[in-house]
Amino acid sequence: MLYLRLARGYRVLDLGRWLLTALAGSVVAAFLLRSLGRAMSDPQGTDGSVVRLLWCLPPLAAVAWFAAVAARALPAQRPERITGLTAAGAGSTRIRILIAGEIALASALGSALTLLLFLVLRNDIAGDTLAPELGMGVPLPAAAPVTLLALVPLVAGVAAAIAVPAVETLPGRGTPGGTPGTAQGYTPLRLAIPVGLTVIGLALELYGLRSGAAEDGRPLHLPAGLGSTSVAALGGWAGTAIGLALLTGPLLAWAGRLLALGRPTPLRLLAGRGLTAEARRLSPPLAVLALILAVVLTTIRYWVGTPDSADVLPAIEAVLVLGCAVAAVVARLAEVRTARRQVTAGLLQLGAAPRLLFGAVALRALAVGTVLLLTGGLTAALGAATLA
Known part of the structure; x- marks a missing residue:
């Protein structure tokens, strides 16, 4: 009831x-x-x-x-x-x-x-x-x-x-570790793990893709009609993909700091401070979405280049997984917008033009897209090299 x-x-x-x-x-x-x-x-x-x-x-x-x-x-x-x-x-x-x-x-x-x-x-x-x-x-x-x-x-x-x-879940209480939207720095230890995964994974993938690597052992047959590859190349790509996904948060925070560098205009200041404050909250769903998009695009590229290799079931599952990732990003964006409602109302009361706020949102979206293009594009490129 x-x-x-x-x-x-x-x-x-x-x-x-x-x-x-x-x-x-x-x-x-x-x-x-x-x-x-x-x-x-x-x-x-x-x-x-x-x-x-x-x-x-x-x-x-x-x-x-x-x-x-x-x-x-x-x-x-x-x-x-x-x-x-x-x-x-x-x-x-x-x-x-x-x-x-x-x-x-x-x-x-x-x-x-x-x-x-x-x-x-x-x-x-x-x-x-x-x-x-x-x-x-x-x-x-x-x-x-x-x-x-x-x-x-x-x-x-x-x-x-x-x-x-x-x-x-209780009204009037803040999130653990600070108020909602406060910028939290990334310690060197938290940065060392994704950077180490990325570097080690990249080196392992390059080792698995070297000339003559096929003679080292039996190839690993991949599902969904994706052919076969070496264990080193696949493991290296997986490590690099996870490392790049974990680096999404720090890259978003650094992109926000870069926007507010020097003597920024009000547009760059609002966009940069907002992106830095919300980097930790936005990074998990965005990193998952970029990783899934990279895998889907790499699979489609292989299927297009290799006729009669496509499979219907993985394609349907990819649509569902991608849809859930997009829905998760939309839900997180709605959460961030609700959390910043008081800040937006305060800026409007202080006389900020709505055009300025829309411009800050567009600039933040451009910075986020650039970061995701970097991490997701590199993941897709390395995945395509693994399946080549």
């Missing part, structure tokens, strides 16, 4: 988040049910069943990531809801459970709709093409689809509950 009362106050943003969570959960449920249907159609193919289940992990992780970002942004976007729940006697732990339950409920609804469609198609409606995917002609154990589909709301709910710190 409480969730129904909360739903009565939903806005467009709340409905969009809820529907996106349900849609993502339904797609992941479709992947899980497909793996179940294929396992029933080919009971002797144990290895193939395990591989198909492993293919469900990337979209499941993407849904968990989106659920975590959306749950973390909810208290900042709807402080009046948190205030009302607190006034009604709900503590921080119960509020976290309510937020996690809302997201898990959306995922469960999407999974239930997919299960209903799966059962309808198994009722002699699907043709011969979908028969192996649905396991038609084989009795369906009731516990199998329920157990598989319970993973989707469970993973989304747990990720949402972990993502929201209890201290952030």
